[in-house]
Amino acid sequence: MSENDLTGIFFYHPGNGHVSNLDFEELIQFSGTFKHVAVVWDSEKFPLWDKKNLESEIRKFNLNRLVIAGYDTGMIKPFFAMVFSTLGIPVENILLADFMEHGALDKSYTDLAKAIVVCGIYNVPFEDAAKPGESDVCPDTLVIGGGIAGIEASLEIANGNQKVYLVEKTGTIGGHMAMFDKTFPTLDCAACILTPKMVDVGQHPKIDLMTYSEVKSIEGHPGCYKVKILKKARRVDLSKCIGCGTCSEKCPGKTYSEFDQGTTLRTAIYRPFPQAVPNKYLIDAESCRYVQGEKCGVCVKVCPVPDCINLDAKDEEVEITIGNIIVATGFKVFDAKRAAQFGYGKYPNVLTSLEFERLINAAGPTGGNITYRNKDKKGNWVFTTGADVPDSVAIIHCIGSRDENYNAYCSKVCCMYSLKLAHLVKEKLPEAEVYEHYIDMRAFGKGYEEFYERIRNEGIHIIRGRTATVKSINGGLIIRSEDIESGRLLDQKVEMVILAVGMEPTDDARSLAGMLGIEVDKYGWMSGINNISDSVNTRSGGVAIAGTCQGPKDIPDTVVQASAAASRVLQNIIKGKASNGISSLSFSDIEKRAKELSTIKEI
Amino acid sequence: MATRVDPNFMQSLEKFGVKDWKGCFHCGNCTASCPLIEEEYQFPRKVIRQAQMGLKDRLESNIDLWMCYFCGDCTKTCPREANPCELMRSIRRYQISAYDWTGLSKKFFTSQKWELSFFFGIAILILILFAIFLPPSPELWTNPTRFINEQGGVMINNMVDGISGEKFLYIIHYGDWIMAFVAGGLLITNILHMFYLTLWRDKSVQIPFYAYFTQLWKLIYHFATQPKLRKCDDKLYWLGHMVFMTGYTIMFVLIVGMLPRFQIEEVVPWYNWQRILGYYATIGIIVFLIPVVIGRFRKNKCKLKYSHFTDWHFIIMLILTTISGILIHIFRLAGMPVATYFSYVIHLAILVPMIMIEVPFSKWSHLAYRPFAIYIAALKKAVVKKKQPEQVPVFA
Secondary structure, X not given: OOHHHOEEEEEEOOOXXXXXOOOHHHHHHHHOOOOOEEEEEEOOOOOOOOHHHHHHHHHHHOOOEEEEEEOOHHHHHXXXXXXXXXXXXXXXHXXXXXXXXXXXXXXXXXXXXXXXXXXXXXXXXXXXXXXXXXXXXXXXXXXXXXXXXXXXXXXXHHHOOOOEEEEOOOOOOXXXXXXXXXXXXXXXXXXXXXXXXXXXXXXXXXXXXXXXEEEEEEEEEXXXXXXXXXXXXXXXXXXXXXXXXXXXXXXXXXXXXXOOOOOOEEEOEEOOOOOOOOOOOEEOOOOOOOOOOOOOOHHHHHXXXXXXXXXXXXXXXXXXXXXXXXXXXXXXXXXXXXXXXXXXXXXXXXXXXXXXXXXXXXXXXXXXXXXXXXXXXXXOEEXXXXXXXXXXXXXXXXXXXXXXXXXXXXXXXXXXHHHHHHHHHHHHOOOOEEEEEEOOOOOOOOOHHHHHHHHHOOOOEEEEOOEEEEEEEOOEEEXXXXXXXXXXXXXXXXXXXXXXXXXXXXXXXXXXXXXXXXXXXXXXXXXXXXXXXXXXXXXXXXXXXXXXXXXXXXXXXXXXXXXXXXXXXXXXXXXXXEEOOHHHOOHHHHHHHXXXXXXXXXX | OOOOOOOOHHHHHHHHOOOOOOOOOOOOHHHHHOOOOOOOOOOOHHHHHHHHHOOHHHHHOOOHHHHOOOOOHHHHHOOXXXXXXXXXXXXXXXXXXXXXXXXXXXXXXXXXXXXXXHHHHHHHHHHHHHHHHOOOOOHHHHOHHHHEOOOOOEOOOOOOOOOOHHHHHHHHHHHHHHHHHHHHHHHXXXXXXXXXXXXXXXXXXXXXOOHHHHOHHHHHHHHHHOHHHHHOOOHHHHHHHHHHHHXXXXXXXXXXXXXXXXXXXXXXXXXXXXXXXXXXXHHHHHHHHHHHHHHHHHOOOHHHHOOOHHHHHHHHHHHHHHHHHHHHHHHHHHOOHHHHHHHHHXXXXXXXXXXXXXXXHOHHHHHHHHHHHHHHHHHHHOOEEOOOOOOOOOOO
């Protein structure tokens, strides 16, 4: 070992506001064991932020190379580069070993963090040392989730002439996007974009669509997974049903419609919505009288196709063999009942934004008219045509997002969809007053800021200040907030309140991620290998993620990510090989490879 | 007035008890969720803003802060867990120190050493004064029966040789007056300083003279009944505070105002007014203190969750004063002259420094600042804007 190879390590982990759950003590101890490591500094303990001080330290240890390990290491590199250049040491000798970049986020990744540091010490790029092996890949692909991300990814792969199994939990594909009325910022009709794609999926010879199904278990290894899929009993034969709807007309079982977000009722034998794919009926066991043990069976009697409805059908299980998996399980909306101060669930005219999307949708319960929620004859709170029309609507932002009590993250889409909803209210009820109460307006995308400007000029009152409470007085709603820009306290009487609820990971995201070996952040969003440059591939080989299961995002971003995931899959299929994933590598593998590749020779 | 931003100011507030001052992103949730807020005065967001920006002048002249009774509703729903309630408490401590012109208050709030040395300094001074001028009679030990009256109680004013009961009583009485005048004088000058900072410093406005009289009822009403505290959710706390406040006030009047009639030689029956009032005051103080101490340990309410060391000092001093006071009474009734004498001396050695620290400089001064703040707020409403010199338009 020449004297020129003496290395210093600087561990950078600023305490405040950063993810620094790693055991830095252990890492510091570990990195001190290498022979050519002359000194290990801890950013919390050593005051290096003085140029002269650092210069003298570098001279003292005769350093020729420095590894900056930690989070946000790129931010502090310029400082060290400056000192290095004044000392005449090549700036290339400063190496970054960034934990964030390679996904070492907390204590469970201590081994990964060690591997990252070792690569820094041996002066080998992490990507070169941590190169997982490859296995032969089975050409078929499984896509989990039939929302816009799953649809897009399936179509991309199937259009590449490869077999795709698309598994969807509900009775139809389409996901949340099918519920929306318009998309921001162009105000295009959501269904006009989505339904052609849905039909394509339904008719594509290369796509095996499995609706009303769930992934039960996944076994095997990268390149060849054996997946068991539970096909829940639909009780209607897909190949025979002609979608005439006679059964639904006569069905006595009633429950709140999931697709319409509980704004209206549906029968027990139902079609989720008129453009559903497959456009066939299914029976919901919980509301079906026959399944629940009562005497019924009306649907079987009225059905014009013989043997189409089988009320005693049982769940089935099928096993498929596939090589690649795309997870696109999407999100669920925040349960507004958790934030009790806004009165959701207590006052009928406090709605979540998704309920309002259905209400304002031309295919919704009122045909797109904005009305009050009323009790029907049987005592169910539903929206019906002909009810009174509100003359003032308030939209409250950031419900369940940017709130330490619920979710600290920003759900990214709420500001924009709130502006869209405000526009739609103004369009349908030009006389109505519309208020937006926001904390910060986040119009971040192409054409979004312009959209915001447009809405502002439409006569909508956009008020800075989060609403604290919603109360009911004499049938109206009083919302209380501070108008921060003018420093006034506002008590406003409005007739309808829309809560801009944020996104949350789905309930089964964690269990699915566990099954697949995908890492999950503290909220339950799935993570790719690295949030900046590879958010699609995961630590497991042949498993990619797309759409909102990875984190809140809007439709354009979701579609782009779905295409990216499809391209990774196609890449594997064309090559015939799939990576085994970083999780297949152990720390010693990476260390060994780094030693082999290293130009620094040990004594 | 030009506004000078001082981002380091918040760090100087950390010693007053502020823990996290970076959290707030000014959503306005705290202000809107406050049950006490009115159109004219708004907090906590405005106050936090002023503190974050380091606008010392505005913070010192901010009277709104005193309208807050720390119910904690803001903290419960704060989306940033920035703890507005605790910030308000801490900034109130800062304000008390800003009103105090001597600078001692700031020392007491920011340094435990200062407060403790001041306390023990005065306590030792009291002990020395007693040792020199009012030493115990040696016969307390040798001939205790001499100090017992017909009812079997200790003759509390006759325990010093060569000083008659009446003379002893009046020495203590005038001593109490000196204490009251020093503490009260400091408090009054601090209140005047508060008036200056919040009201008189702003030369652009004028308060009509009659307003000082027409608004005076607010001062008395709010001092006596604390109606704003009752507006917060916890009615029981208001009741406890009320009993405590009246008990303390009665005790104060009995001791400072009418000691010669309170601390009498003969042991009167329990239904006499001296004893009834004394018992009420003692019970009132205890009834409030016990749940407060429990609450400060359990940390379940915002009011009691964030304890600054001065809060604990105050509670400990108050407990010790109360216990020593009760002990005097018990020893006296039991006919134990030595114990009576020493508990009496210790009682005074705790009571006097407590009053000297708490009334003009520390937490207890809110008994005056709060009603005066409400009074000042009422005066501010009656403000008349002075005519401004006509401004020459720059861009015609």
